[in-house]
Amino acid sequence: LDVGQGQAIFLQHPQQTLMIDTGGLHDEAKFGIGERVDIPFLRQQGIRRLDHLILSHLDQDHSGAFPAIQNAFAITQVQSSERSEKFPFKDNFSYCQQGQHWSYTDLEIEILSPTQEGLRIAQDQKNEQSCVVYLQFSNAQPYQNFLIMGDAGWETEYKLLKQYPDLKVDVLVLGHHGSKNSSAYDF
DSSP: OOOSSSOEEEEEETTEEEEEEEOOOTTTTTSOHIIIIIHHHHHHTTOOEEEEEEESOOOHHHHTTHHHHHHHSEEEEEEESOOOTTSOOOTTEEEOOTTOEEEETTEEEEEEEOOHHHHHTTTTSTTTTOOEEEEEETTOSSOOEEEEOTTOOHHHHHHHHHHOTTOOOSEEEOGGGGOTTTOOSOO
């Protein structure tokens, strides 16, 4: 979704409605991304509930619209790499971490980062410990493999290259919106 300087990705699958990040501005009261962009789009698509919402981390430009979305839709599962008192998560919250995997017809979703150790330092290194999501569509053309980095940077990229040397990626959503700190040359 076009949320300006931020990130909001929506996936509608016959078995799953998934959002990765929601976007948001520093002053949601002046212009609410959730109220003016996300919610109208989702309603236009006929969405009444979200099965899964992953907040890569809790920076405003990735999660600021979450409260509005949570008030507008029932959400089965919410995940992030951190918790904060600013976000009134309900009983549907859990941490995302490396190794989590969900399978649907023609779709695989996997969390590649952070590790369990990374979750312990996510409050202090929220960008680097972003939830990194890997999506594989088995019958899609021409692109099947999507890697969504949140705001993860060089350190996480290096770890991913070591841990997943044969990872196939057709579409890469760069960490930190493609800023100069987002990607090392090797990645």
